[in-house]
Amino acid sequence: MKKTTKQVLALSVLATAALALAQGNAFLTIGSGSTTGVYFPVATGMAKLINDANSGVRANARSTGGSVFNVNALATGELDAALVQNDITYYAYKGTGLPAFEGKANAKLRVMAMLYPEVLHLVALKDSKISSVADLKGKRVVIGDLGSGTEQTAKQVLEAYGVTVEDLGQALRVSPAQGISLMQDKRADALFFTGGLGASVIAQIAQTLPVSLVPVAGNQAASLIKKYPFYVRYNIPGGQYKGVGATVPSVAVQATLVTTTGVSEDTVYKAMKAVFDNETALKAIHPSLASNFTLAKAVKGLPAPLHAGAVKYFKEKGLNVK
Structure with a gap:
């Protein structure tokens, strides 16, 4: 067998x-x-x-x-x-x-x-019309495997933008590998992942699909850090992932x-x-x-x-x- x-x-x-x-x-x-x-x-x-x-x-x-x-x-x-x-x-x-x-x-x-640092990545299909965390309402979103740190980070970031898990069109609690497949099959519009810069899950999606990284910034990032002081601001440098040329502001844990x-x-x-x-x-x-x-x-x-x-x-x- x-x-x-x-x-x-x-x-x-x-x-x-x-x-x-x-x-x-x-x-x-x-x-x-x-x-x-x-x-x-x-x-x-x-x-x-x-x-x-x-x-x-x-x-x-x-x-x-x-x-x-x-x-x-x-x-x-x-x-x-x-x-x-x-x-x-x-x-x-x-x-x-x-x-x-x-x-x-x-x-x-x-x-x-x-x-x-473990950087919060929020990657979205370019044709999904998602340019802000607030745009995730009604969308199919991979929020991380059940029992993962990513799942908890996703909930806290959504909260900072006034979005709940229930506001999502579909909250997909799957492994990163399954998340890659869902994105590639166009069965998910966006994916959260908390991990080191250059994480292969994000690199694989960017290599095979036109995607964008959604920023976590401004007053929402400030309120997130104030409530959960484990976070720090972190800029994802341009060119880190295929097709993402500009620096994208985000947050990170350790x-x-x-x-x-x-x-x-x-x-x-x-x-x-x-x-x-x-x-x-x-x-x-x-x-x-x-x-x-x-x-x-x-x-x-x-x-x-x-x-x-x-x-x-x-x-x-x-x-x-x-």
Whole structure:
């Protein structure tokens, strides 16, 4: 019987875990996101750096539904570490902000490092007559996979423009890969995606369709940032995606590498050294890391406390952390 990609990935995780246990190594399953997003190649690259270090820690990256899924899976022990939007990390740690977290604060969440900006992309078909977020009323819109950070960002951006999910002609909660297909088949008019600059999901759509990027700017962006201070303004440079020549104003959150107190200080410390000591190899993983990551930025604006293993690592690097 032919195995699906998810089955192959699951078997790979089990095989790596079994090998780690047999060799007496600690093991980290790192949750990422869709295979067409930025989280997956970043998590995969980090896992490779950990494994190549031969420090007694083995790792494997796992494709998931995204940020909300990841923090819930950290709480159950299904994941040992994960890439998560900083706003979602904060909400989960405090038990607030989203219905999924209300009254369920996860005080065991810990940050390993802040990584790079995750830009809100709103891409629309050029013939859809969508030039503003307000124009999404009555349209078929991909708002992100159920349980993804994109879904939460989409709702908050819509809110800033006085639009609700119910105002949409159709709210499509699908994976980025499915979103690409819906756009290409003209069964969706627009798509939200929160991820690193140059995300393949946006690049693929722009390569195959005449599209535009819809701005998030002005008073609406200001009100969004005031209500949800995790956001910052971010300009998507012209030429980043095919057919989009002008700079487009938008907003961004931050990608965060998160774990829990259930993972030992020694394991996190060794993983940190493997990933962050070789900054050249780290930045080669993805352009989002190459253009944004520094050790100094890695400890700024933390949405939850640093893990003890991360504290040990950053102190060795001369940073004032606790």
